[in-house]
Amino acid sequence: MQLDLTHQGVDDGAELAGCGPVYFGAPPESAAPLRQLAYERIRSAGQIPRVELARVLDVSPATVTAVVSELIGAELVEEVEGTARPGARGRPPVALRVRGGAGYVVGVKIAEFKHTAVLTDMAGTTLASATLSRPSQARSLKAVLAETGELVREVTRRADVSERKVIALGAGLPGLIDHPEGRVLWSSVLEGEGVPLAEKLTEALGIPAFIDNDTNLLTLAELWFGRGRMARDFAVVSIEQGVGMGLVLGQGLYRGAHSLALELGHTKVQLDGALCRCGQRGCLEAYTSDYALVREAHTALELDSRLQLSPQMVLESLHDRAKAGNEGARSIFRRAGRYMAAGLANVINLFDPSLIILSGERMQYQYLYAEEVMREMQGLIVGRGRKAPDVAVNAWGDLVWARGAAALALEVAAGKLAGRSIA
Numbered sequence: 459m460q461l462d463l464t465h466q467g468v469d470d471g472a473e474l475a476g477c478g479p480v481y482f483g484a485p486p487e488s489a490a491p492l493r494q495l496a497y498e499r500i501r502s503a504g505q506i507p508r509v510e511l512a513r514v515l516d517v518s519p520a521t522v523t524a525v526v527s528e529l530i531g532a533e534l535v536e537e538v539e540g541t542a543r544p545g546a547r548g549r550p551p552v553a554l555r556v557r558g559g560a561g562y563v564v565g566v567k568i569a570e571f572k573h574t575a576v577l578t579d580m581a582g583t584t585l586a587s588a589t590l591s592r593p594s595q596a597r598s599l600k601a602v603l604a605e606t607g608e609l610v611r612e613v614t615r616r617a618d619v620s621e622r623k624v625i626a627l628g629a630g631l632p633g634l635i636d637h638p639e640g641r642v643l644w645s646s647v648l649e650g651e652g653v654p655l656a657e658k659l660t661e662a663l664g665i666p667a668f669i670d671n672d673t674n675l676l677t678l679a680e681l682w683f684g685r686g687r688m689a690r691d692f693a694v695v696s697i698e699q700g701v702g703m704g705l706v707l708g709q710g711l712y713r714g715a716h717s718l719a720l721e722l723g724h725t726k727v728q729l730d731g732a733l734c735r736c737g738q739r740g741c742l743e744a745y746t747s748d749y750a751l752v753r754e755a756h757t758a759l760e761l762d763s764r765l766q767l768s769p770q771m772v773l774e775s776l777h778d779r780a781k782a783g784n785e786g787a788r789s790i791f792r793r794a795g796r797y798m799a800a801g802l803a804n805v806i807n808l809f810d811p812s813l814i815i816l817s818g819e820r821m822q823y824q825y826l827y828a829e830e831v832m833r834e835m836q837g838l839i840v841g842r843g844r845k846a847p848d849v850a851v852n853a854w855g856d857l858v859w860a861r862g863a864a865a866l867a868l869e870v871a872a873g874k875l876a877g878r879s880i881a
């Protein structure tokens with residue numbers, strides 16, 4: 459099995475031109491209008507000659523010419539001088555690319571301590587970002603609307619783009635989010651239950667808004683800008699305060715019937731096991747997340763309770779001691795790593811992804827994905843001689859969630875601009 463534990467930067471997908479999934483094969487029959495499919499493939503390629511576009515769409519050159527002239531007429535696509543093929547004579551063929559300035563989207567992550575936002579053009583280029591620090595507490599709807607509005611104003615100001623040219627807003631937050639209905643069923647950062655946040659944001663800002671949970675944003679960031687662009691089926695496992703998961707099947711985000719799928723952290727790895735903060739017992743999270751490690755650290759390290767150390771400080775101390783060879787500290791990480799291995803093996807046994815991307819702040823604790831964890835995982839996968847997926851570690855910067863939220867908005871924006879009749 460290949461183990462690729464390189465840490466990648468925020469511009470991880472940058473060596474590939476364009477943005478969005480790199481499509482395999484011709485689009486399925488009953489998909490979006492051809493105009494939209496053409497637009498998405500041009501955006502994905504970065505630049506593409508007409509003849510190549512006809513090939514990837516599996517339509518005749520004449521059809522492509524007609525569709526492209528509509529897109530050019532609507533100022534969504536423009537012609538550029540293509541790159542000459544090595545050894546080819548004559549002028550390089552004219553290529554097509556998405557006109558970045560045809561519209562803009564904003565992606566926002568609403569979080570506990572600070573919100574982040576990015577403004578992206580239609581080609582997926584991030585033009586501006588902004589951060590807003592907040593006290594750690596659940597916010598009223600009114601406060602969240604005002605803060606999101608503030609961020610939208612700030613990123614448009616920094617990018618020197620009129621707010622009127624922002625055609626969609628994507629927003630993400632932790633918790634149980636009903637994406638199709640645009641409702642926050644529950645979130646630690648927003649007061650109330652069943653809040654129709656997408657509708658309220660649309661009303662307050664005058665921009666069509668769409669919401670999703672933060673792990674799905676992380677997964678969309680991988681699908682649009684990261685390593686997931688080249689993978690048809692992949693999983694993202696995030697280890698933060700909890701254990702989250704996002705899944706892409708056939709190059710689309712899988713959300714489940716009620717938008718509540720993939721609670722990997724609450725799959726049971728031990729019947730009647732440790733108590734989880736969800737109220738049930740034996741969840742993966744109860745063995746691998748911050749609070750699980752902190753709970754054990756208090757016992758193993760004989761920490762002075764009068765010091766009132768924050769969970770973060772306890773974790774750092776635990777990590778330092780493990781690195782220094784403290785056997786008690788090491789055994790805590792080893793145990794958490796073994797549970798992690800079981801969790802990852804379950805994901806592989808269920809979904810058979812070609813790639814698993816481990817993401818999140820806890821990736822600094824390499825014990826959770828050490829070689830021995832990977833070996834343990836391998837041993838728990840069924841199927842003799844089966845090829846295990848590549849496991850990659852991706853430590854993105856702070857803006858990854860906001861970029862994922864922008865991808866959520868870009869998905870919608872493409873349909874709005876290129877999907878409707880523009881003839």
Ligand SMILES: [Zn+2]
Pocket residue numbers: 723724734735736737738741743
């Ligand atoms: Zn649980």
